[in-house]
Structure formats: structure tokens, C-alpha cells
Amino acid sequence: MLVQTLKGFRDFLPQEAKKRQYVIQTLKKVFESYGFEPLETPALEYKEILTGKYGDEGDKLMYTFQDNGGRDVALRYDQTVPLARVVAQYQNELSLPFKRFQIQPVWRAENTQRGRFREFLQCDIDICGTKSSLSDAELLSLIYKGYSSLGFESFKILVNDRDLFKNLAQKAITIIDKIKKIGEEEVIKELQEIGVSSEVLEELLSAQKTDSLQDITSQAVLLGVPESILVFEPTLARGLDYYTGIIIEVEIDGYTVGSVGGGGRYDNLIGMFAGKDIPAVGFAFGFDRIMDAMEEKNLFPSSVGNDDILVTIFSPEYLEDSLSLLSTLRENNITAQIYLDPQVKMEKQLKYADQKNISYVLILGPEEKEKNRVTFKNMKTREQIQRSLQEILQLLAKN
Amino acid sequence: MLVQTLKGFRDFLPQEAKKRQYVIQTLKKVFESYGFEPLETPALEYKEILTGKYGDEGDKLMYTFQDNGGRDVALRYDQTVPLARVVAQYQNELSLPFKRFQIQPVWRAENTQRGRFREFLQCDIDICGTKSSLSDAELLSLIYKGYSSLGFESFKILVNDRDLFKNLAQKAITIIDKIKKIGEEEVIKELQEIGVSSEVLEELLSAQKTDSLQDITSQAVLLGVPESILVFEPTLARGLDYYTGIIIEVEIDGYTVGSVGGGGRYDNLIGMFAGKDIPAVGFAFGFDRIMDAMEEKNLFPSSVGNDDILVTIFSPEYLEDSLSLLSTLRENNITAQIYLDPQVKMEKQLKYADQKNISYVLILGPEEKEKNRVTFKNMKTREQIQRSLQEILQLLAKN
Numbered sequence: 089m090l091v092q093t094l095k096g097f098r099d100f101l102p103q104e105a106k107k108r109q110y111v112i113q114t115l116k117k118v119f120e121s122y123g124f125e126p127l128e129t130p131a132l133e134y135k136e137i138l139t140g141k142y143g144d145e146g147d148k149l150m151y152t153f154q155d156n157g158g159r160d161v162a163l164r165y166d167q168t169v170p171l172a173r174v175v176a177q178y179q180n181e182l183s184l185p186f187k188r189f190q191i192q193p194v195w196r197a198e199n200t201q202r203g204r205f206r207e208f209l210q211c212d213i214d215i216c217g218t219k220s221s222l223s224d225a226e227l228l229s230l231i232y233k234g235y236s237s238l239g240f241e242s243f244k245i246l247v248n249d250r251d252l253f254k255n256l257a258q259k260a261i262t263i264i265d266k267i268k269k270i271g272e273e274e275v276i277k278e279l280q281e282i283g284v285s286s287e288v289l290e291e292l293l294s295a296q297k298t299d300s301l302q303d304i305t306s307q308a309v310l311l312g313v314p315e316s317i318l319v320f321e322p323t324l325a326r327g328l329d330y331y332t333g334i335i336i337e338v339e340i341d342g343y344t345v346g347s348v349g350g351g352g353r354y355d356n357l358i359g360m361f362a363g364k365d366i367p368a369v370g371f372a373f374g375f376d377r378i379m380d381a382m383e384e385k386n387l388f389p390s391s392v393g394n395d396d397i398l399v400t401i402f403s404p405e406y407l408e409d410s411l412s413l414l415s416t417l418r419e420n421n422i423t424a425q426i427y428l429d430p431q432v433k434m435e436k437q438l439k440y441a442d443q444k445n446i447s448y449v450l451i452l453g454p455e456e457k458e459k460n461r462v463t464f465k466n467m468k469t470r471e472q473i474q475r476s477l478q479e480i481l482q483l484l485a486k487n
Numbered sequence: 488m489l490v491q492t493l494k495g496f497r498d499f500l501p502q503e504a505k506k507r508q509y510v511i512q513t514l515k516k517v518f519e520s521y522g523f524e525p526l527e528t529p530a531l532e533y534k535e536i537l538t539g540k541y542g543d544e545g546d547k548l549m550y551t552f553q554d555n556g557g558r559d560v561a562l563r564y565d566q567t568v569p570l571a572r573v574v575a576q577y578q579n580e581l582s583l584p585f586k587r588f589q590i591q592p593v594w595r596a597e598n599t600q601r602g603r604f605r606e607f608l609q610c611d612i613d614i615c616g617t618k619s620s621l622s623d624a625e626l627l628s629l630i631y632k633g634y635s636s637l638g639f640e641s642f643k644i645l646v647n648d649r650d651l652f653k654n655l656a657q658k659a660i661t662i663i664d665k666i667k668k669i670g671e672e673e674v675i676k677e678l679q680e681i682g683v684s685s686e687v688l689e690e691l692l693s694a695q696k697t698d699s700l701q702d703i704t705s706q707a708v709l710l711g712v713p714e715s716i717l718v719f720e721p722t723l724a725r726g727l728d729y730y731t732g733i734i735i736e737v738e739i740d741g742y743t744v745g746s747v748g749g750g751g752r753y754d755n756l757i758g759m760f761a762g763k764d765i766p767a768v769g770f771a772f773g774f775d776r777i778m779d780a781m782e783e784k785n786l787f788p789s790s791v792g793n794d795d796i797l798v799t800i801f802s803p804e805y806l807e808d809s810l811s812l813l814s815t816l817r818e819n820n821i822t823a824q825i826y827l828d829p830q831v832k833m834e835k836q837l838k839y840a841d842q843k844n845i846s847y848v849l850i851l852g853p854e855e856k857e858k859n860r861v862t863f864k865n866m867k868t869r870e871q872i873q874r875s876l877q878e879i880l881q882l883l884a885k886n
Binding site for chain 2: 089090091092093094095097098099100101102105106108109120121122123125126127128129130131132133134136137151153154155156157159161163173174176177178181182183185187188193195197207215218220222223226307310311312361396398401407408411412414415418419423424425426428429430431440443444446
């Protein structure tokens with residue numbers, strides 16, 4: 089038996105898992121502070137719910153199979169289509185506008201490469217049920233707050249209006265969307281190959297913000313988004329053809345792997361399920377890219393999980409003393425753990441504390457017991473002092 | 488297209504999702520305070536990693552299929568086998584004892600019934616790498632703390648030692664395990680049907696705690712678990728045959744649906760992957776049962792998400808005033824949202840606040856503007872007062 093994970097699938101060991109939790113918690117707090125509410129949907133859906141919404145490419149990358157009951161099922165491919173189903177299915181229970189966030193994994197049988205996996209977390213915010221420009225502006229404000237809260241200081245929110253593409257075929261849009269990767273000349277060449285005049289690109293490049301986009305960005309500024317961060321980019325198209333209004337991408341200055349999030353307005357998708365139009369606008373924080381960029385820019389707080397206390401066991405005879413010491417700490421609401429094997433030598437227990445990044449260690453052996461003291465060791469400075477239990481409690485309460 | 492979820496799969500709308508988050512957060516905090524660290528593993532694994540570990544019944548209930556690359560894969564069936572794989576695969580990176588918690592969904596093609604679903608959250612704690620009775624005791628202490636933190640006041644931790652069954656066939660164990668459901672007489676009858684003497688049951692019923700179990704429970708008491716909560720139950724067997732030492736189940740007094748968590752020591756499972764013995768002990772908090780029992784006992788705090796503030800928009804002409812009011816609130820770290828459609832009448836905006844359980848509403852219309860005031864409305868008492876922005880800020884800062 090090969091002991092391994094599938095290609096494109098990842099284990100997250102504690103150090104990494106803690107960082108992921110930090111990002112999730114930070115974003116969740118921001119989402120909640122804007123009145124967004126959590127939603128969870130199943131990993132598996134009826135296949136017909138998901139297919140046909142992401143284009144041929146999407147259908148090809150979808151994990152689909154027959155379950156034991158012979159149903160055609162598919163693994164969640166994104167969180168937008170399940171949201172559309174939910175809004176349609178519970179129309180009478182959900183009061184609109186419905187502002188929800190959703191943070192769950194999705195699965196895509198992609199070719200794997202740097203930063204592209206077959207299982208990855210999505211982190212979505214969407215507002216359903218209103219066409220008002222204010223909802224777009226509030227979304228931009230939340231996007232700004234989200235990246236700022238993670239510690240990013242220098243980033244851009246690129247915006248465009250799908251309306252600029254209204255006379256263009258999807259093929260031409262796909263080519264223009266690649267302009268940053270392949271350059272203007274190549275775009276013109278590829279456009280000509282499909283019989284589209286190069287003037288199309290020139291017109292786009294000199295286009296002005298639409299009135300609707302102007303409204304949205306002015307309101308976003310009133311909501312506190314610095315004007316310099318909102319950048320109108322008339323060639324920004326984004327792949328999916330279900331967008332109907334504003335489209336959004338976020339780029340971190342100096343992070344060259346690609347955009348760290350994207351979204352836009354999609355007024356017709358929910359109607360496919362609901363049988364009536366329910367407009368919506370949404371954005372997905374690109375979780376893996378954000379993690380990657382935060383590593384690069386060293387934005388994770390160093391303190392994450394480092395203020396632990398380990399109660400050691402001097403030897404099996406002193407087990408009861410250490411247990412009651414631990415109990416006392418916990419009764420005083422001091423977070424502490426105990427080394428779990430009384431047979432193991434002190435040296436190895438201290439090494440364990442180092443490996444686990446534990447900051448403080450308590451030792452209670454014959455010497456300490458005689459003096460009615462506990463040894464308190466700072467694992468970073470290696471300093472140690474002996475104090476009474478009462479003094480230790482005061483010391484730790486201050487920490 | 489039928490707009491629905493698969494049988495046994497659930498959507499969690501905001502109200503329910505918030506309660507789930509509350510339980511997860513509460514347990515996570517407790518786990519972390521005991522020095523347990525988070526782990527995440529993939530939803531999909533090579534099928535051969537998972538099969539053969541849960542008995543024939545388990546293999547039958549597993550979701551398996553071939554992926555696009557022709558690999559036989561299976562959806563996570565529990566979190567213990569993936570943990571065993573991880574501990575084996577990263578032996579050199581993980582310092583033992585390894586104490587991890589894991590909170591992810593698992594999938595089983597069960598017959599659905601009350602409280603039994605095909606996708607459900609598991610909430611596991613495990614200690615790998617030591618046989619010491621102290622690790623079992625610490626686990627019991629954490630279990631006690633976990634249920635207490637959720638607000639359960641009256642519950643029992645049933646414990647037994649698998650050693651009591653060492654001379655019994657698995658078939659007999661499975662029968663004895665049903666004693667609470669079917670009663671003593673029926674157990675004796677079924678045992679006789681497979682040729683096992685009724686004395687076996689009598690012996691079990693009068694059995695004493697093993698020395699090992701005695702050690703564990705005394706240490707758990709030293710760690711603060713009330714003695715009355717730890718109940719020795721010699722007929723407790725638990726289905727899975729991979730247990731090798733202590734077995735544990737938790738029952739809430741007055742909650743009759745069934746146990747709300749279970750686990751035990753399994754010293755041989757990781758060895759199946761690691762090629763050498765790595766002992767382990769673990770416990771799974773039964774998430775859905777816990778949610779169910781908390782509803783029954785009314786243990787969810789009523790405050791969850793109820794202290795929101797909604798800034799209304801008197802009419803489109805007052806949009807800018809409301810936007811700058813919202814901005815000021817947020818700059819002062821006051822959590823607030825805005826009604827997202829300036830065209831909608833005040834009455835409907837207030838109704839929206841009620842539907843979303845929002846506690847306070849701010850109104851800024853012509854009257855307020857003239858007086859340089861803001862109306863502050865308490866949605867519960869329906870009282871409203873007019874105050875200056877500065878006073879409103881002070882008022883809300885105190886909330």
C-alpha cells in the first residue's frame with residue numbers, strides 16, 4: 089500500500105493549518121462586521137445542478153460519478169452555483185437582500201502547477217437580491233477591508249464594466265482578457281486571426297468608465313475605499329461569461345503570481361434556478377494565493393500559538409504533583425498542557441517543548457518540592473527561576 | 488431541472504450555520520487550550536488507503552469512484568484513518584506525542600433517519616505516539632471540559648477496557664454492545680444462538696475495572712474530572728474492532744437519541760501504514776447529536792449575531808449622508824451595515840432589520856439633518872431617540 093495523497097490534494101500539518109485558520113478567522117470577522125452571514129452547502133450535488141454553468145471547460149474539470157443509488161452526482165466546483173440554487177430553493181425563507189459568506193473547499197480536476205490544486209478552499213462573499221450600485225460599492229468596501237485586515241498595505245482593486253464588451257463575441261473577450269500575459273501586439277494578432285479588427289482593442293483601451301461604474305466607485309470612496317486603490321482597467325474581462333455588470337480583480341503590488349481574488353455582478357445566474365430574475369454581485373478571495381502572498385510578505389503574526397505552557401513530569405513519582413499543578417493552572421484559566429509520558433527523561437521533554445514552539449515550561453521535582461517552589465523556564469531565553477505556586481499564578485496571569 | 492439537494496445532504500442557512508460555528512469555535516478553543524493542534528486532510532484519498540479499515544459494513548457505505556485519471560478514489564469516511572496515514576507519512580516531521588484536532592466533513596452512504604446523514608461534520612481529538620495512561624486521562628479531562636464548555640451540566644463519560652472482551656469473538660461483542668437497546672434477556676438469547684454461554688454476560692456484568700482503567704480514571708480525577716461523571720460500564724464495546732484499550736462513550740442525561748461522542752485507544756491502526764507500532768487514543772465529538780441535544784436543552788446563547796446595527800437610507804437624496812455616517816461608525820470600530828437599496832421605503836428597511844434580527848437602526852432624514860441629529864431606534868423595545876453623531880458614537884461604544 090502506497091502511503092501518499094492524490095496528486096493535487098494536500099495535507100495541512102499544524103503549522104500550516106494554524107496559518108490557514110488565522111486567515112479564515114480574520115476574514116470571517118470582517119465579513120460578519122459588514123453584516124454578512126454564513127452559509128454551508130453540501131460537497132455533493134445533483135450533477136445537473138452544476139453542469140452547464142461554467143462552460144465546457146468547467147464541465148470537463150468537474151468531479152462527477154454515480155453514487156450507490158445510481159444518481160449522477162458532482163463534487164462542488166465553486167460556491168456561486170450552489171448559492172444560486174439555495175437562493176432559488178429557499179426564496180420564501182431568505183429575506184432579500186441576502187448577504188452571505190461561504191468558506192468551503194471545492195474540487196477541480198485541473199492540471200496541477202504552482203498554486204493550482206485539485207482541492208482548494210474558496211472564500212466567497214455575495215449579495216443577492218438587489219441591482220443597486222450601493223451593493224457593488226459595499227462589496228468593494230468589504231474587499232478593501234478584507235485585504236487590509238490581513239496586513240496587505242499596497243494593493244489594487246481593478247474594476248471594469250462588462251457592458252464595454254457587449255458587442256464582442258466571447259472568443260474575442262477571451263483573447264483580450266489575456267492582454268497582461270501576452271501583450272497588446274499578440275492580442276491584436278489573435279483578434280485578427282478570428283476576424284476582429286484591431287480597432288476594437290484601441291477603442292477599449294481609450295474607453296471611459298461607464299456611468300454605472302462611476303456611481304459604484306464614487307460610493308465606494310464615500311464608504312472609505314481610497315481612490316488610488318480603485319483602478320479602472322477597460323481590458324479586464326474575466327473568463328466566466330455569466331458576468332453582467334461590474335467585474336473585479338485584486339492585485340497585490342509586488343506579488344507576480346497573479347490576481348489574489350476576483351468577482352463581479354451576475355444578474356441572470358440565479359434566475360436559471362429561480363424561474364425569475366434575482367440579481368447578484370459577488371467576490372471570491374483567492375485563498376491559496378493569499379496564503380502564498382502573505383508568506384512572501386511575511387504577514388503572519390509570529391505569535392500564532394506560541395504562548396503555550398508545558399508542565400513537565402520530573403519522574404513517575406512526581407506525576408501526581410504535576411497533575412495537580414496542571415489542574416490548578418487550568419482552574420485559574422491559564423492555558424497549559426502536560427507532557428504525556430512520565431517515563432520520559434526531562435531532557436527529551438524540554439526538546440519536545442522546543443519542537444512544539446512552546447514558550448514556557450514548568451518543572452516540579454524533589455528540589456522544588458522541598459522548597460515548596462516550582463521552576464519556571466523561559467524556553468526562548470533559557471532563563472529559569474524558582475517561585476511559589478502563588479507567584480507562578482500571578483506571573484502567568486500577567487502573560 | 489429539480490432544484491434540490493441529494494437525500495442525506497443538507498444546506499445550512501445562516502441561523503443554523505451560526506450555531507454550528509458557535510459549537511466549532513467553543514470546542515476549538517478548548518482543544519487549543521489543551522495544546523492540541525489543527526490538522527486538515529483531503530476529502531479524496533486513494534481508495535486502498537481507506538478500504539479494509541472499517542469492516543465490510545464500512546467498505547459498503549464508502550463513496551468510491553474512478554477519477555478522470557482512472558485512479559480508484561474514495562471520499563473521507565472518518566478522520567482516524569487519514570490521521571493514521573498522516574502520522575505514518577510524516578513520521579520524521581511530526582514530533583511525538585502528536586496531539587491533533589480535526590474538524591471536517593465525512594461522507595457515508597447510510598440509510599438516512601433522524602440524526603443520520605450522508606454528509607456530516609466530525610470533530611476529533613487524538614493523541615498519537617504514547618501508550619501512557621496519562622494520555623488517556625488527559626483525553627478524558629479534555630472530553631469533560633469540551634462538553635462542559637458547551638453548557639452541558641449533567642452528563643456521563645462511560646468507560647470500559649477492551650481487554651474485558653479479549654476472549655470473545657467479534658460476533659459476541661457486537662451482540663453485547665446492543666444491551667442498552669435490546670435488554671439483557673435478548674442479549675443472552677442472541678448469544679446462545681451463536682453458541683456462546685450466558686455466563687459470559689454475567690461475568691462481564693460483575694467485572695471490576697482493570698488496573699489500567701483504574702490508573703486512567705484516578706489520573707483523570709486528579710486532572711479535575713468529577714468522579715461521579717466517570718462511569719465504568721463493562722458491557723460497553725463499541726462497534727469498531729480496531730480498539731485495543733480504553734473505550735469511551737458520552738451520554739447526556741435526559742437526551743435519549745443516543746451517545747453524543749465516542750472513542751478509545753487503538754494501538755495497531757497506525758502501524759498498518761507506518762510499518763511500526765505507533766500507539767494512539769482518540770475521541771470524536773458527535774457534532775449533529777450535540778447540536779440536537781443543545782437545541783433540546785436550549786444551550787445556544789441568544790445573543791449570537793444579534794447586536795448588529797443597520798444604517799437606513801431615508802431616500803436617494805440622503806444616500807451620501809448615510810454613507811458617511813456608516814463610514815464614521817466603521818472608523819470608530821463599530822460594526823454596522825447599510826440597507827443596500829436607496830429606492831426602498833423606510834418601512835421595508837425596518838422590516839428587513841426585524842427579519843435579520845438586527846437590534847439597532849439609525850435613521851438620517853430631513854428632520855434629523857436640520858437638527859444635526861441621528862435617530863437611534865431600538866428594534867426590540869421600538870423606542871427611538873434623537874442624538875448628535877458624537878453622542879451616538881458614545882452610546883454605541885458602550886454597547
